[in-house]
Amino acid sequence: MIAPPGSPSNDDNNVPLGAEKVGPSSAAPENRLKGGSSPSSNRRNRALQIGSLILASLVGLILADGAIRLLDLMPLQRQAATQPKEAADDAAGEESASRLMVHPFRGFTPRPGQETEETSRWLSRSNVFGIRSMVADPRTIDPGDVVVGIFGGSVARGTSFRGGEALRQTILEVHPELQDSLRIVNFAASGYKQPQQLYLLSELLLLGVPIDVVVNIDGFNEIALGGTDAGRGYHPLYPQRNVLLTTLGFARGTLSTHQIELTAEIMRLRKDTESGRAALSRLPLLHRSALIQSALGSYVLAKERKSITLEEVLRSESEGDPEQAVFDLPDPCLDQEDDCRQLIADIWKRSSEQMRAVAENSGASYLHFLQPNQYVADSKPLSDEELDIAWAPQRPWSRAATSGYSFLQSAGRGLVADGVDFHDLSLIFQNHQETIYRDVCCHYNQRGYEILGREIGRAVGQRLVEHGARVDDSRLQ
Numbered sequence: 001m002i003a004p005p006g007s008p009s010n011d012d013n014n015v016p017l018g019a020e021k022v023g024p025s026s027a028a029p030e031n032r033l034k035g036g037s038s039p040s041s042n043r044r045n046r047a048l049q050i051g052s053l054i055l056a057s058l059v060g061l062i063l064a065d066g067a068i069r070l071l072d073l074m075p076l077q078r079q080a081a082t083q084p085k086e087a088a089d090d091a092a093g094e095e096s097a098s099r100l101m102v103h104p105f106r107g108f109t110p111r112p113g114q115e116t117e118e119t120s121r122w123l124s125r126s127n128v129f130g131i132r133s134m135v136a137d138p139r140t141i142d143p144g145d146v147v148v149g150i151f152g153g154s155v156a157r158g159t160s161f162r163g164g165e166a167l168r169q170t171i172l173e174v175h176p177e178l179q180d181s182l183r184i185v186n187f188a189a190s191g192y193k194q195p196q197q198l199y200l201l202s203e204l205l206l207l208g209v210p211i212d213v214v215v216n217i218d219g220f221n222e223i224a225l226g227g228t229d230a231g232r233g234y235h236p237l238y239p240q241r242n243v244l245l246t247t248l249g250f251a252r253g254t255l256s257t258h259q260i261e262l263t264a265e266i267m268r269l270r271k272d273t274e275s276g277r278a279a280l281s282r283l284p285l286l287h288r289s290a291l292i293q294s295a296l297g298s299y300v301l302a303k304e305r306k307s308i309t310l311e312e313v314l315r316s317e318s319e320g321d322p323e324q325a326v327f328d329l330p331d332p333c334l335d336q337e338d339d340c341r342q343l344i345a346d347i348w349k350r351s352s353e354q355m356r357a358v359a360e361n362s363g364a365s366y367l368h369f370l371q372p373n374q375y376v377a378d379s380k381p382l383s384d385e386e387l388d389i390a391w392a393p394q395r396p397w398s399r400a401a402t403s404g405y406s407f408l409q410s411a412g413r414g415l416v417a418d419g420v421d422f423h424d425l426s427l428i429f430q431n432h433q434e435t436i437y438r439d440v441c442c443h444y445n446q447r448g449y450e451i452l453g454r455e456i457g458r459a460v461g462q463r464l465v466e467h468g469a470r471v472d473d474s475r476l477q
Helices: 039-070 075-082 086-092 154-162 164-174 196-206 220-231 241-252 257-281 290-319 341-361 384-389 396-417 446-467
Strands: 100-103 107-110 146-152 182-186 213-218 365-370 421-424
Touching: 100 241, 107 241, 146 154, 146 164, 146 196, 154 164, 154 182, 154 213, 154 446, 164 182, 164 446, 196 213, 196 341, 213 220, 213 341, 213 446, 220 341, 220 396, 257 290, 341 365, 341 396, 365 396, 365 446, 396 421, 421 446
Parallel strands: 146 182, 146 213, 213 365, 365 421
Antiparallel strands: 100 107
């Protein structure tokens, strides 16, 4: 039936006459988008997607951070981001030449009182003797304290700072009565080799510094630095030649333009590494993140390696300076890479015997330790990480250690025969599969220094049992 005109139409969905027809396509077009979503609904969806992405990223970062800690991944990078200042010096194996000054007896020494920008702790300063130490002036040490003085190069210094607490606690296991009086004091300096330790000990005792136990940790610098000098025609009796000449160049103001530029670049790189560490310490909560530490540590280690390379270039350029008038001695073994190993071992052995005589003449005990090194054959199974960051067997220092340690070991057996309290620690890491070496030179991570500290502590504790220290009986009751 057809609806009459004016009546409602089925096709119009019964829209009353006079009313505007509204179809699905015309209903509120300004409030609808494709797919039927409103702008507010679409914004909510985008916000949810972004929130989900952020949440997933945070969960991923937390899981990565936890995995790094749980599996102990990238330990060297994490340590590099948080470690104290002297670790940067350890990376080079010796102090930056720009921070050294000439010493009339020892050849060179860190500048007394020098400190880094980020801290004023004595840990990062050189004391009045030019030795990095918590003790500003060792002449002021209480005579009632039992002082264990650590001598040697950068490994000995690292043992003082990073293995010192393990050393101290191991001694206290045998001597708990020394809890309030036992002190581990650093007298080691990066780059030192015999007879620099002998000269320093004599200097300290001449000026009345109280030392009860002299601990000498050395060997690598003597055979590596002394061997390198001997191969270039310089007598290994004297302080490392290129460090001494560069230090003299700074003192006399005779550095070339290129040497000055190298020095500025080295200082900039070192400042970058310290600024990175300082920035991490200022980050709330994030400074404890293993992931952040690993990332920053990779940056720090890259800067340190570059500064080491430039430091080596700077020192090598100083060797050929004809204006430097430094006394030297002739010897038939000089100018040949390996011919002076026996001479070096003899100097090392006699220096140790003299240190023992000087120490015991002042009432102190003396113990000597041959430090471990990764280039000694069969001394440690190297981890994959060590092979990546701590293995460079073709470097001159590495070759010297490989070929020269047997001479030191033989001389060490002679020290024992002569009554010196000598301990060969070259194989102390032989049964350790984990990463211990942190660079291609000779230095260890925290774990390595603690192992070394405990072993030395056991020897010192036993020595105190057998012979006593230069202390009055009342402190040992």
